[in-house]
Amino acid sequence: MSRHTTFRYCLDPTVEQSIVLARHAGAARFAFNQSLAFVKAALTTRKTCPEHRVPWTRFDLINTFNTWKKTEAAGRIFAVNTDGGTEVQVTGLAWRTQVYQQVFEEAAADCGHALAAFSDSRTGRRAGKRVGFPRFKKKDKTVPSFRIRNKVAKTGRAMIRVGDTETARSVALPGIGTIRVREDTRTLRRMLAKGRAKVLYATVSYRARRWWISLATEAAELHPAHHHRPREHDDADGWVGIDRGLSVFAVAATADGTQVARVDTAPEPLVTGLARQRHLAKSMARKQKGSHNHRQVATRLARHHHRVANIRRHFSHQVANQLVKTHDRLVVEDLNVAGMLGNHRLARAISDAGWADFARQLTYKQAWRGGTITVADRWYPSSKRCSACGTINPPLPLADRLFVCGCGFRADRDHNAAINLAHWPTIQQDFSRSPDPRGGGRVTKVRRQEGADRHSACVGETVLIDAGTEVHTTFVA
Numbered sequence: 428m429s430r431h432t433t434f435r436y437c438l439d440p441t442v443e444q445s446i447v448l449a450r451h452a453g454a455a456r457f458a459f460n461q462s463l464a465f466v467k468a469a470l471t472t473r474k475t476c477p478e479h480r481v482p483w484t485r486f487d488l489i490n491t492f493n494t495w496k497k498t499e500a501a502g503r504i505f506a507v508n509t510d511g512g513t514e515v516q517v518t519g520l521a522w523r524t525q526v527y528q529q530v531f532e533e534a535a536a537d538c539g540h541a542l543a544a545f546s547d548s549r550t551g552r553r554a555g556k557r558v559g560f561p562r563f564k565k566k567d568k569t570v571p572s573f574r575i576r577n578k579v580a581k582t583g584r585a586m587i588r589v590g591d592t593e594t595a596r597s598v599a600l601p602g603i604g605t606i607r608v609r610e611d612t613r614t615l616r617r618m619l620a621k622g623r624a625k626v627l628y629a630t631v632s633y634r635a636r637r638w639w640i641s642l643a644t645e646a647a648e649l650h651p652a653h654h655h656r657p658r659e660h661d662d663a664d665g666w667v668g669i670d671r672g673l674s675v676f677a678v679a680a681t682a683d684g685t686q687v688a689r690v691d692t693a694p695e696p697l698v699t700g701l702a703r704q705r706h707l708a709k710s711m712a713r714k715q716k717g718s719h720n721h722r723q724v725a726t727r728l729a730r731h732h733h734r735v736a737n738i739r740r741h742f743s744h745q746v747a748n749q750l751v752k753t754h755d756r757l758v759v760e761d762l763n764v765a766g767m768l769g770n771h772r773l774a775r776a777i778s779d780a781g782w783a784d785f786a787r788q789l790t791y792k793q794a795w796r797g798g799t800i801t802v803a804d805r806w807y808p809s810s811k812r813c814s815a816c817g818t819i820n821p822p823l824p825l826a827d828r829l830f831v832c833g834c835g836f837r838a839d840r841d842h843n844a845a846i847n848l849a850h851w852p853t854i855q856q857d858f859s860r861s862p863d864p865r866g867g868g869r870v871t872k873v874r875r876q877e878g879a880d881r882h883s884a885c886v887g888e889t890v891l892i893d894a895g896t897e898v899h900t901t902f903v904a
Contacts, residue, residue, distance in 0.1 A: 429648050430795055431627075434615045436598070438631070438638040439607040447603055448631060448638055452571035454526040456564045458534035461495070462488040463561055466542065483546075485539025492535045496520045527602030533574040556765075572632035575600060577625075587626045589642070590616045598640060600629060608640075615642065623647040635729040654797040655755035666801075667754045668848025670809065670841050671762065671785065673776050674828070677746060679754070680845035682853075684814065684838075687754070690746055696738040697779040704731060739781045747788040755798040758848045759786050761805040803851040814838070814846035 440448060465488065469481040482491045495501055497519040505513045523531075541561040547553035577587040578601075588599040589612050596608040618624035624646040631640050648654075658665065667687060670678045679688035697704075707728040714721035750757065764783050768774045793800045803809065811820050815836035823830065823840060830836075830843040838846075 430646055432644055432646050434612075434642045434644065436612065436640050436642075437609040438598070438640055439609050440638055444603065444606055445638065448633070449571065451526055451530050451573045451603070451631070452633060453566075455530050455534040455573035456566065456569060456571070458492060458531040459538050460563045462492055462535045462538040463563060465491050465495070466538075483539070483542055485536040485543075488535040488539050489532050492531060496523055496531070527575060527600075529575050529601075530573045533576070537574075570632055570634060572630060574628055574630045575602075576628045585626065587629050587642070589619060589626070598629070598642075600631075606640075615644070618644075618646060635733040636726040649795055657797070658755070663853055665754075666756045666758055666849045666852050667750075668758045668803075668809075668845040668851070669750065669789075670760070670844040670848060671780070671782050672841050673773070673780060675841050676780065677750075677785075678839075678841040678845045679750060680842055680849060682846065682849040684842075684846055686842055686845070688750060693780065694738050694742050695776075695779050696735040697775065700731060700735055704728070704735075707731060739779070740784065743781055743785045743788055747785060747792055751789065751792040751796060751798065755793075755796070756852075757789060757793060757798070757800045758803055758851050759789060759800065760803045760807065760809060760848060762786075763805060801852055803848055804855065807847075807851060807855075809844040809847040809851075810840060812843075812847045814843050814850065 438448075462482075465482055469479060473479045473481060482488050497517075499515070499517045499519075501519045502517075502521050504516050504518055506516050507513055538561060544553060544558045545560050548555075548558035575587065577585055579585055586601040590597060591599050592605055594605070594607060595616065596610070596612055597605050598608055598612075599605045615624065619626070624644045627643045627645055629640055629642050631638060633639075664682070667679050667681055670680075672678070676690040676693040677688070678686065678690075680686045707724060711721060711724040711728060714724055762782055764777065767777050770777075790800055808819055810830075811822055812818070813820060813830075813832040813834065813836055816832065816834040818832060818834065820830075820832055828840055830838050830840040
């Protein structure tokens with residue numbers, strides 16, 4: 428077992444099963460909010476009592492919630508005895524037996540992961556966009572979902588089973604029962620029967636008025652026939668550069684200038700369905716919030732967005748599979764997609780292209796087949812560099828689709844960029860990184876702790892000192 432993959436299916440539950448699934452999703456949201464309330468209450472107490480312990484990790488939150496759910500604070504009733512007096516009976520969460528136990532634990536663990544992400548972001552151990560303090564999940568703005576781990580029962584059977592009954596298209600979940608599935612589960616059932624896969628956990632979510640289940644599995648490696656042949660250590664050839672664009676989705680070329688793939692016709696599902704999206708959005712805006720008509724149009728709009736995302740994802744999988752199956756050495760460029768979205772003229776087209784997800788698919792698919800993928804530096808001038816003589820030319824406007832160099836070389840700009848990307852593994856030492864720290868270059872100015880004096884704490888926001896996760900750094904003058 429060396430690779431992880433996920434199988435996603437659309438559930439077809441009965442009315443009773445839909446109620447049970449909604450109850451489990453609500454329990455997960457309740458456990459997350461209650462765990463976050465424990466942390467906030469402990470942080471408030473710590474201001475007056477510094478030695479008070481704050482439950483911060485996922486194990487602390489799980490233990491705290493399991494202890495709390497059986498106490499008087501979680502639930503109690505007043506019973507009248509035969510003498511006419513009243514006495515308090517501790518019940519805890521009266522409905523906790525109606526929900527599978529692991530739902531509470533996984534929700535508390537999610538709260539712990541959110542707190543850890545907040546701490547790592549403030550101390551500089553987490554790269555990327557700054558992560559704020561976790562917030563309470565609202566019922567009307569949060570996607571209903573819950574997660575269940577797969578365990579082996581005393582009888583030796585797994586708690587999460589696929590096609591275990593007479594109905595092949597079904598999934599059995601502990602505490603819920605067997606639920607029918609709309610899609611075919613033959614591939615996963617065969618892998619489980621042969622021992623080539625093991626279900627780790629299942630995530631059930633409610634999107635576009637439908638229940639979905641994602642089965643995270645640990646699967647065996649692909650058959651050796653599907654692996655690329657290993658290359659010698661001194662073999663520096665065979666690299667294929669992949670240039671991503673808007674007018675042309677992807678162009679792949681080798682270092683000698685041979686174009687091996689060119690994808691011109693991208694589906695552009697967002698642009699194609701923009702008219703319907705505007706029609707549904709305007710129709711929903713004219714409906715009264717909370718009414719049946721408003722919910723009906725909101726469902727249609729959600730399903731439209733879901734279909735657009737599925738079309739884009741399916742197309743990316745097709746192109747990625749084609750490139751990975753035929754080439755064992757790929758080079759892609761590190762695009763600053765988040766920064767490019769700041770261009771409001773191209774933001775819609777860039778989002779519709781799905782560049783980041785396409786690169787992610789190439790990475791793990793190539794790893795499955797034993798291939799190699801290299802990421803070119805973000806500051807590598809693949810579009811401005813002449814692939815024939817190596818001269819760095821002035822930048823081209825986006826309207827110019829032809830690259831012309833002073834040496835006489837003329838080529839399509841996307842084809843020229845793909846050739847330059849194929850040269851990257853052999854010439855990368857000749858290009859120094861940008862001095863910008865955000866681009867991964869050298870640090871030109873000494874700064875204090877990441878986040879210090881840049882993000883002032885807002886009203887009610889937790890800082891590192893309150894959480895007890897500050898990092899003490901000694902500066903020597």
